[in-house]
Amino acid sequence: MSSTLVVEQDWRALGACSKTDPDLWFAVGAMEHKQAKRICRECPVQSQCLAYAMDAPVDHGIWGGLTERERRRFRRQAGAKDWRALLQAN
Ligand code: SF4
Numbered sequence: 001m002s003s004t005l006v007v008e009q010d011w012r013a014l015g016a017c018s019k020t021d022p023d024l025w026f027a028v029g030a031m032e033h034k035q036a037k038r039i040c041r042e043c044p045v046q047s048q049c050l051a052y053a054m055d056a057p058v059d060h061g062i063w064g065g066l067t068e069r070e071r072r073r074f075r076r077q078a079g080a081k082d083w084r085a086l087l088q089a090n
Helices: 001-006 022-026 032-041 046-055 068-078 082-089
Strands: none
Touching: 022 032, 032 046, 046 068, 046 082, 068 082
16 A cells, blocks of 8 residues: 555544444434434544545445435536535535
């Protein structure tokens, strides 16, 4: 693994989810989504996490406080534009 990749992904160790059951972020129920999103809102690396999931893109689970469905919707709405501007407008 290159040192650049290690530095780029260091934020994961700081995520609030690193101290809890990771299954919560991949559950399908609305209650679990709500609980995971509540934790994401307080997470110190939420923006890095969301940027990673949007740019990768990651198709499964809640990342940066958004479900895969919400991330897909933003990607679709953004089209060729930068999704970051669209998120800030919402
Ligand atoms: S934003 Fe949510 S999914 Fe991302 S690192 Fe933080 S707690 Fe984990």
